[in-house]
Amino acid sequence: MDSRRITVIHATEASMAPVTDAFDRNWSEAELTHILDDGLSRDRQRQPQLTDDLRRRIHRLAAYAADCGAEAVLFACSAFGDAIEAAARQMAIPVLKPNEAMFRAALDCGDELALLVTFEPAGPAMAAEFGELANRAQPSARLTTVYVPGALDALRRGDESKHNSLIAAAAGRVSGADAIMLGQFSMACANADCESAASVPVFTSPDAAVGQLRSLLHGN
Known part of the structure; x- marks a missing residue:
C-alpha cells in the first residue's frame, strides 16, 4: 500500500476540497x-511584495509539516512562490510549489497561454514563475494574466455557482490563447464551466500537482 504521508499547506479554506478531490482521483492511497x-x-x-515575515512564516509551516512526519509538502497557495522555493532549499524533504506541473502541461498546447486568477496578488507572482520556466523550456511562450474580481469573495460566502460563473465568463472572453490555466487550487471547481465556455483546453493545478508529487516520490 502506497501510504506516503503528504502535507498540503493552505492559505484559504477554499483550496482544501479541490486538493482532497485531486488526491482521491490520482493517489487515494496517500495519507493526506x-x-x-x-x-x-x-x-x-496587504503587502505589494513578499516580506521577510511572510517568508519566515512559509518556512515555519513547512518545517512544522516535516516535524509532524510529512514525507513531502505541497503548498496550495499561489502568491508565495519565492518564499516556497527558499523554504524548499532548507528542507530535507520535497517541498513543491502549486503550479509548475500545470505550467508544463499548458506549454505543450502552444505558445499563447492565458492565466486566470481570483486572488489579485497571485497574478504577478505566478507570471514571474511562469516566465522563469518558459525562459528555460519554451522561450517563445507568452502569457496573458486575467484577474477575475468578485469570484473569490463569492466562494468565501459559499456561493460556488457565482464563483464558477464569473470565472467561466472570463474564460469565454479569452481570445487567441492556445490554452487557459486556472491559477489557484480554489478555482478547480470552475473547471467544467470553463471548459464549456472556452474553445481551448483548460488546465487546473491540483491534478497536475498531485501527479508531479507522486512521480517525484516514486522516482519516475
Whole structure:
C-alpha cells in the first residue's frame, strides 16, 4: 500500500476540497494531512511584495509539516512562490510549489497561454514563475494574466455557482490563447464551466500537482 504521508499547506479554506478531490482521483492511497493558515492570504494582500515575515512564516509551516512526519509538502497557495522555493532549499524533504506541473502541461498546447486568477496578488507572482520556466523550456511562450474580481469573495460566502460563473465568463472572453490555466487550487471547481465556455483546453493545478508529487516520490 502506497501510504506516503503528504502535507498540503493552505492559505484559504477554499483550496482544501479541490486538493482532497485531486488526491482521491490520482493517489487515494496517500495519507493526506492539511495545514491551514487562513491569515496568509489576507496578510499577503496587504503587502505589494513578499516580506521577510511572510517568508519566515512559509518556512515555519513547512518545517512544522516535516516535524509532524510529512514525507513531502505541497503548498496550495499561489502568491508565495519565492518564499516556497527558499523554504524548499532548507528542507530535507520535497517541498513543491502549486503550479509548475500545470505550467508544463499548458506549454505543450502552444505558445499563447492565458492565466486566470481570483486572488489579485497571485497574478504577478505566478507570471514571474511562469516566465522563469518558459525562459528555460519554451522561450517563445507568452502569457496573458486575467484577474477575475468578485469570484473569490463569492466562494468565501459559499456561493460556488457565482464563483464558477464569473470565472467561466472570463474564460469565454479569452481570445487567441492556445490554452487557459486556472491559477489557484480554489478555482478547480470552475473547471467544467470553463471548459464549456472556452474553445481551448483548460488546465487546473491540483491534478497536475498531485501527479508531479507522486512521480517525484516514486522516482519516475
